[in-house]
Amino acid sequence: MTGQAMFSSDRYVTSGVREKVPVELQLMLWSIIEARKERGDKLDYLQVFELSTEMVDDEPLQKVLNRQEQPFHEEVFYVNMIGLPLDGVTVWIMDSGEYCTLLLPEEY
Template sequence: MTNRRMFDVPRYATRQVAEQVGLELQLALWAAIDLRAEKGQEMDYLQVFELSVEWVDDEPLQKVLNRQEQPQHEVSFYVDGVETPLDGVTLWVMDSGTYCTMLFPDEY
């Protein structure tokens, strides 16, 4: 049996995420997961993304806080090019072992 890298399985978004979260933001969140995996960081099966808007020079920027419980990890970053930044929104990305799903917490 080979050790697989976390989040290295087919990826899906729920219908609600597909309808309410722009594709550019969805791709940025997947890319953040990929970057952590490439760096060899230990990742929890549940990645939490808290989205907020930060205003800089009268322009809204999409701010993202990515956190996990085991091992404890928390990092913030900004996503450029988000047409409609989301504020006060939380998304989960879960790795079931067979596939990964991006969903809203109330969809679980």
């Protein structure tokens, strides 16, 4: 790892994520990382995002559970999607030190 701040390198998205996750939601995942950096959270190199649907006031909302192992962190975000929310999808954002990648676990 270089001396630069975590998740500050060039960003890439895999073809699997491009096919499965709407670009608006991809941008939201990156913005969650940015918000956590801004508030001073210590970030693990692997950020896990579990996407599910939750009904709120009879409307489907995109639920995003962001978690990491070291140090342990778990936080839930809700996104009002224009289209149908994704359910049962997990995506990772990994920082290799040289670049950051948004990928599906099966693409690792």
